[in-house]
Amino acid sequence: GENVEQHPSTLSVQEGDSAVIKCTYSDSASNYFPWYKQELGKRPQLIIDIRSNVGEKKDQRIAVTLNKTAKHFSLHITETQPEDSAVYFCAASENDSWGKFQFGAGTQVVVTP
Amino acid sequence: GAVVSQHPSWVICKSGTSVKIECRSLDFQATTMFWYRQFPKQSLMLMATSNEGSKATYEQGVEKDKFLINHASLTLSTLTVTSAHPEDSSFYICSAGAREAGTDTQYFGPGTRLTVL
Numbered sequence: 687g688e689n690v691e692q693h694p695s696t697l698s699v700q701e702g703d704s705a706v707i708k709c710t711y712s713d714s715a716s717n718y719f720p721w722y723k724q725e726l727g728k729r730p731q732l733i734i735d736i737r738s739n740v741g742e743k744k745d746q747r748i749a750v751t752l753n754k755t756a757k758h759f760s761l762h763i764t765e766t767q768p769e770d771s772a773v774y775f776c777a778a779s780e781n782d783s784w785g786k787f788q789f790g791a792g793t794q795v796v797v798t799p
Numbered sequence: 800g801a802v803v804s805q806h807p808s809w810v811i812c813k814s815g816t817s818v819k820i821e822c823r824s825l826d827f828q829a830t831t832m833f834w835y836r837q838f839p840k841q842s843l844m845l846m847a848t849s850n851e852g853s854k855a856t857y858e859q860g861v862e863k864d865k866f867l868i869n870h871a872s873l874t875l876s877t878l879t880v881t882s883a884h885p886e887d888s889s890f891y892i893c894s895a896g897a898r899e900a901g902t903d904t905q906y907f908g909p910g911t912r913l914t915v916l
Binding site: 728735790 | 833841842843844845848892894905906907909910
């Protein structure tokens with residue numbers, strides 16, 4: 687089955703700097719890669735996603751890149767703000783969102799003013 | 800749009816009792832829902848896939864007789880933790896595929912924190 691590894695487990699950044707989180711996956715059949723943000727005690731919220739037919743996607747300060755050959759994808763947050771502090775999870779799935787999600791272990795991001 | 804609710808948000812029960820958790824898609828129909836559990840500071844672990852009108856598909860290592868799932872309608876799936884024990888204490892989260900709502904992704908409920916004494 688699919689195995690998703692996520693690094694780093696914790697990430698501290700100064701406000702205004704960029705943050706990058708990387709994930710690798712094992713199943714070449716995976717074709718949908720969402721990123722979720724989870725604040726303490728709350729539900730995961732989808733922040734961006736990418737499909738295997740696209741190499742990069744951007745939404746304001748957030749971008750995701752995908753390298754199918756190397757089987758890795760990354761989340762980039764620019765101009766970080768304190769409200770970006772949360773746990774971020776990557777996931778991989780077959781059959782778009784109808785397949786099972788395999789989540790990464792998560793990255794605790796702390797943005798210090 | 801694409802809102803998923805869960806009830807209750809938290810529950811405390813005695814060991815040996817059963818607890819039912821509801822997951823509802825409020826503004827769209829969900830043929831497929833997923834149940835996850837999450838331990839503190841850990842990732843989401845898929846427990847089972849709930850399919851409307853058919854039996855749930857459980858992940859390896861998840862006891863189907865202990866975690867009963869019913870998906871009787873296109874907007875409601877329930878998870879019943881039977882004969883709960885302290886080790887079942889966890890954060891249980893459901894998600895629903897929102898393709899019927901016109902978006903290709905899963906949306907998560909707010910979660911249910913279960914504490915078994």
